[in-house]
Amino acid sequence: MAVILKSPTEIAQMREAGRIVAETYDVLAPHIQAGVTTAALDKIAEEYIRQRGAIPKYIGHGKETDRFGRVTHPGFPATICVAVNEVICHGIPGQRRLKDGDIIGIDIGLVYQGWVGDACRTFAVGEINADSQRLVATAQRCLELGIAQAYAGNRLGDIGAAIQTYAEAQGFSTVRELAGHGVGHELWEDPSVLHYGRAGTGMKIVPGMVFTIEPMINAGAASITLLPDQWTIRTKDGSRSAQFEHTLAITADGPELLTVL
Secondary structure (H helix, E strand, O other): OOOOOOOHHHHHHHHHHHHHHHHHHHHHHHHOOOOOEHHHHHHHHHHHHHHOOOEEOOOOOOOEEOOOOOEEEOOOOOOEEEEEOOEEEOEOOOOOEOOOOOEEEEEEEEEEOOEEEEEEEEEEOOOOOHHHHHHHHHHHHHHHHHHHOOOEOEEHHHHHHHHHHHHHHOOOEEOOOOOEEEOOOOOOEEEEEOOOOOOOOOOEOOOOOEEEEOOEEEOOOOOEEEOOOOOOEEEOOOOOEEEOEEEEEEEOOEEEEOOOO
């Protein structure tokens, strides 16, 4: 698949999808507290997204069948992905109740008028300890540093190098098996945007590209484990993980964040 460049008009349309994603976080934020279930958060998000005339993108996403019609990989069953503590990404909402001191990553994907909006934020539940505060702050800073390299004329390796260098300098690691990606009419398009690498390498960044940067930063080692539900990915060593993500458009004047108000 080749990179599909977007026109200014198309980017403006994607901006509307991204705005709804950002609004959904504002709706969810007051409810992210001890005692709430992740399923309750999922319901709140789905109701708001549909109220705004958008469609949750993740429901049913990723379903695969063999030539006999048998399911070989289940479709994702919810509106949001939740990642509590040691979960890195793609956690399925359920009856788990959040506790004071938890951290939770919430990934939201939706479609509005044919265009995808995609972002992730990590939230503190009540008071979190100093180590978790530093992890969350580092993950957020990694995203900021990656965005700062997303200028036309740079290369994708510049993004990954900035993220990896900062994360490792703080004593953390960056997940390597999962990456940012192009966004458009589809959730996952080219290019793939790694969160590690060497500066000056990789595909050249040009105006019209739209992609996510979404570093997943682990407090311990970078190794991951896939759980039996075939979706939830957690740290292999049980350490905590934090993630932040924006969808951004490359313009001649620099990166424009689309998943903001």
